Amino acid sequence: MTASAEAPRSLQELIDRVPNIVDHLFQNPKGVWRAVFHSFPPSHLPPEFTNWRDEQRARREGVALLDQSFHMTNLFLRGPDAGKLLERLGVNSFRHFGSGRAKNFVACTPEGYVIGDNVLYALNDEEFLFVGGEPVLNWVSFHAQTGDFRVTVERDPLWSLNPQGRRRLYRFQVEGPHAPELLAKLHGGALPDIGFFRHTVLSLGSYQVRVLRHSMAGVPGYELSGPWEEREAVRTLIVEAGQEFGIRLVGSFAYLSSGGIESGWIPRPLPAIYTSPALRAYREWLPATTHEAVSSLGGSFYSPNIEDY
Incomplete structure (x- = not known):
């Protein structure tokens, strides 16, 4: 294979070779969301545990457990x-x-x-x-x-790209009006006052768990994380203690379809790194297999100018 026929090694080489980077990204398989869904192993996190409607409702009316350990x-x-x-x-x-x-x-x-x-x-x-x-x-x-x-x-x-077949940390969200009561039960007493986007380490049962208060989607909520080896035990603890509050497990459909929308979370914009001369060294550093090279554009809007995105 000649040098000219070799696959590009960097994002910059890719940009230099293709006629138009916009058309290249449009032609890429629309695999970003597919890859995200595949990053949720169905045996651990199916699309739905019960049904999308009830899982969404639990976040607003009861308490829901969302698993962020994979994606x-x-x-x-x-x-x-x-x-x-x-x-x-x-x-x-x-x-x-x-x-x-x-x-x-x-x-x-x-x-x-x-x-x-x-x-x-x-x-x-x-x-x-x-x-x-x-x-x-x-x-x-x-x-x-x-x-x-x-x-x-x-x-x-993330899980689907992790050669170790495991993660460093598990990550759960416990959300809904009854989330504080559930956490207090697991903690064995009143929760400390955790300010918005503050975190601390709490004892939940026999486990030390990092607890971040973020209140996604306008309801009380906490993000829990800890060593991967404790994931199943902590999950079981939450589910068993949550029965009193009608806890529902949330599948990947309900998690991805509206959580960020309800909370006004920034969408995933196209990173503005494709044209600036000041960023050429960065594009030369990024491999041609990176997210910025293999993700896809879609939708009804089209412009041949990447900066319009």
């Missing part, structure tokens, strides 16, 4: 310059950000165009955890590896 990537950022890197890359203020806090980290290009957002946990002054989609994680990893920062990154890929 989002985790990225650990560690080191004495981790906070400095966050301030460099995020549009957010980090003036009062520290251990026990979380926020929606928003990344933009130097020109101010959106790359994406992720949930960011401050685990301590030198360790932070990103949870979410690939564009932000790629952007952070690039600067961590190429910049003058004393940091390391550790990526925990």
